[in-house]
Amino acid sequence: MSSTPASEAAIGGALSPARGPSLQLADEAPTTAYAALVRDQLALLGENPEREGLLKTPERVAKAMGFLTQGYTMTLDDVVGDALFEEDHENMVMVRDIELYSLCEHHLLPFFGKAHVAYIPDRRIVGLSKLPRVVEMFARRLQVQERLTEQVAKAIEEVLQPRGVGVVIEAFHMCMMMRGVEKQNSRTITSALRGVFRDDGKTRDEFLRLAYTASR
């Protein structure tokens, strides 16, 4: 069993941005156009795009940005595939310390950290390695941490229809660390709780305790 395109659409909207020409497609034109922009950007920074160290930078940046935003071309169907199984397990399933790297949509600067993802199945489980892939699918887009957290929770809810989902993300934002307030050690923590994780105090406490001990 796998999620249908309809379920992807249901959690869509902001989840699935319009698929325009993108850096990830085999079509070279977007990459060439992006590289041209980077060349202009270098000049506007007062640099000389023709100097040796920068000659290949525009193409490298275009390729790097293509990689860092490849989540736009991924769908839940691609990511979860047929790794859904019927199972009577009724306890919490949790994958902690999922590394994540994303780009903040306000500054196009990285934010990075960890996600802790848990759910309580309702007769359906997913291959464990798929949870990090769901995180990656949404992290490799332009993001704000709050939306990323919600999207991961919604996606798992859609695919598994579990009794509950909990997601905690803790991340460092380069836009805070390198500029503005220059707070090098402040972590931003966001959470999304659904179903029994929201409604049942014991489940919520167990999840949050596991999530927060994970980071120590």
Ligand SMILES: [Zn+2]
């Ligand atoms: Zn930012």
